[in-house]
Amino acid sequence: MRIGYQGIPGSYSESATLQYLKLKQIRSEDAELIGMDTFIESTNKLLAGEIDLAVMPIENSTTGLITRTLDLFRYQPVAASEEIYEHVQHTLWGVEGSRIEDLEEVYSHPEALSQTVDFFETHSHIQPVTYIDTAQSAKYIKELDDSSKAALASQRAGELYQLTPLRRGIQAEKTNTTRFFVMEKIDEETAIGDFLTENIKSFPERTRMMLYVETAHKPGALAQLLNTFNLFNCNLEGLDARPIKDKPFNYGFFIEVDLAEVSIDPTILWKTLEHSTEYIQLIGLFEPKQLLINFL
Known part of the structure; x- marks a missing residue:
């Protein structure tokens, strides 16, 4: 079974995909998890039969429907067979020696940035910067090794890319949760x-x-x-x-x-x-x- 998700290891979409495997009691050796750069790529590969399932975020408890993913399903022969809830807790990650008061830029997926507006309002010296996704933001910060830059990402992402936590749980709402659909292609006939x-x-x-x-x-x-x-x-x-x-x-x-x-x-x-x-x-x-x- 080939399952696509947006991002790289450490992304919230990967975490939701792992949760799906556990829910359906699918052994890790029986599933190939394939990270995609964009939601469009995930949808196109599902339609082309290159993957069997696509795990896609469709709604967030803080910001509402994620329309850029739902809109991709319109007029296409796809349908959700499962829903998954993922509790999203954003941690601010920096390299060793970083301090919040010295930060100039914070990178993350636009959805994560929109869920943490309160933090940026109280830290006006920091510029939020849109990046590919949360996990790739963490990886990018590790590669930059610049104490003036940080990333918003999951606990797993920060640990995978060996970053230093500067502040945990900075999302605007403690109950911040993302809802995912597990999408399948259906027979057009x-x-x-x-x-x-x-x-x-x-x-x-x-x-x-x-x-x-x-x-x-x-x-x-x-x-x-x-x-x-x-x-x-x-x-x-x-x-x-x-x-x-x-x-x-x-x-x-x-x-x-x-x-x-x-x-x-x-x-x-x-x-x-x-x-x-x-x-x-x-x-x-x-x-x-x-x-x-x-x-x-």
């Missing part, structure tokens, strides 16, 4: 209604569904769609708008619903949803995981 029926029959624990939909640009179109969820007793868990490419000020929606109380055939549900939309796509069907993390 498969009718989604049938796909849902077979999956729910084989995996009854998969009661959470995420969709991407586009409705007619007219009054009441979205309300009609949402009424369908109410009709079939689907609990609405999330609704987020995204601009549609080449259609200024027209929006599609990522919608997440709980299917646990739905008793009707999923094929009927899907056909009803199709009737209420101009475009509809399954983004994921998975078992909802409890957030079992000790934030102390």
Whole structure:
């Protein structure tokens, strides 16, 4: 099994991937973990069949949906089969002899920088610098060996690249957690209604569904769609708008619903949803995981 993730060893995506192996009881020798430079590369290799799964961050408890990854799934034959939660604690790492008061630049992934804005507001002499990802930031700081520069990265990354911790847990929220999807390629010829029926029959624990939909640009179109969820007793868990490419000020929606109380055939549900939309796509069907993390 070939599993792709964004980054290098020590990245949060790698940590989520290792968590997935443990969850599914997959032996490390039976899985090839492949680090990618970008989320686009992960998606493209999944579509090309060069990897079997892609572990992708899709939401953060501090900053919300990670739209640059979710947008890559739109109009593509991919769907999530699992969700993983990763508690994200950022440590400020420097080389030996570094001190916070002497720092000039801190490198990290833009998502990590956005989760630590409070630190930079209280340390205005430090410039946040966007870099490829958290782990590669740590590796880069080690290579620079410059006491005026530091990185925001995980505990594992700092230890892997032999850096000195300058301050731990500098994220704005102690409960800072990232949600990952484990994405698979699905057969483009498969009718989604049938796909849902077979999956729910084989995996009854998969009661959470995420969709991407586009409705007619007219009054009441979205309300009609949402009424369908109410009709079939689907609990609405999330609704987020995204601009549609080449259609200024027209929006599609990522919608997440709980299917646990739905008793009707999923094929009927899907056909009803199709009737209420101009475009509809399954983004994921998975078992909802409890957030079992000790934030102390």
